[in-house]
Amino acid sequence: MKPHYHVITLFPEMFTALSGFGVSGRALRNGLCDLKLWDPREFTQDAYRTVDDRPFGGGPGMLMLAEPLDLALTAAKTALRAAGVDQSRMVYLSPQGRRLDHALVLELATEPGLILLAGRYEGIDERVFQRHPLEEVSIGDYVLSGGELPAMVLLDSVIRHLPGALGDADSAKEDSFADGLLDCPHYTRPEDYQGLKVPPVLLSGNHAAIRRWRLKQALGRTWQRRPDLLQDRRLSPEEQDLLDEFRRAQEA
Numbered sequence: 001m002k003p004h005y006h007v008i009t010l011f012p013e014m015f016t017a018l019s020g021f022g023v024s025g026r027a028l029r030n031g032l033c034d035l036k037l038w039d040p041r042e043f044t045q046d047a048y049r050t051v052d053d054r055p056f057g058g059g060p061g062m063l064m065l066a067e068p069l070d071l072a073l074t075a076a077k078t079a080l081r082a083a084g085v086d087q088s089r090m091v092y093l094s095p096q097g098r099r100l101d102h103a104l105v106l107e108l109a110t111e112p113g114l115i116l117l118a119g120r121y122e123g124i125d126e127r128v129f130q131r132h133p134l135e136e137v138s139i140g141d142y143v144l145s146g147g148e149l150p151a152m153v154l155l156d157s158v159i160r161h162l163p164g165a166l167g168d169a170d171s172a173k174e175d176s177f178a179d180g181l182l183d184c185p186h187y188t189r190p191e192d193y194q195g196l197k198v199p200p201v202l203l204s205g206n207h208a209a210i211r212r213w214r215l216k217q218a219l220g221r222t223w224q225r226r227p228d229l230l231q232d233r234r235l236s237p238e239e240q241d242l243l244d245e246f247r248r249a250q251e252a
């Protein structure tokens, strides 16, 4: 059953960045999943198609009105039910949310339906959260002008884990965060670029040695740049040896 992704957004055209290119574009084109965009403006009833208004209590900026969002969210839910998906996770992208990480991406990749709400302006009327069980998700501790880019970041990372999305399935498995480590260095032709050489082991054809070298580099980089990731990751005896080797070489 292919997953259905629905996004509520004032700027549906932005999503060509996801649907028009690369792995995510191919996955959508090949029907591994589908994407439906809902513009709250289509759910307004006034002549000016108003989607925002000033905040009660004063303060700068505008807020998104509850009704167009409520109607758009309900329309998305109804469409998903018609497609046979009864329970969809509903996500509001916001800096106040649960941090998106590999674990959450894997969770979301198992969902048959997702409804994402991309906010704009200074926020949305709080009553939308009382009408819909929206979970807040953040892609990082910074503020963007809208939730559309975070929605595309979330969907791109999720789509990569759908069966068939990546030609060579291994590349997702080999994704650094898949095994809890940062990525190793990569090299391709030429063997000598501006006097800079490729590590000989990668040209040796000795696949056991190449695997060990890559694992050692990934462990060393993680230790150097993201030691916190090593807190949560038990190391096998081989990995511990490789990391010790890396560290000794650094101190030499």
Ligand SMILES: NC[C@H]1CCC[C@@H](CNc2ccc(C(N)=O)cn2)C1
Pocket (backbone or CB within 6 Å): 093, 094, 095, 118, 119, 120, 121, 122, 123, 124, 137, 138, 139, 140, 141, 142, 143, 144, 145, 146, 147, 150
């Ligand atoms: N109060 C600001 C807030 C009002 C409502 C719209 C959002 C959109 N911007 C976002 C959304 C998500 C993230 C993130 N880190 O995932 C950053 N920025 C901004």
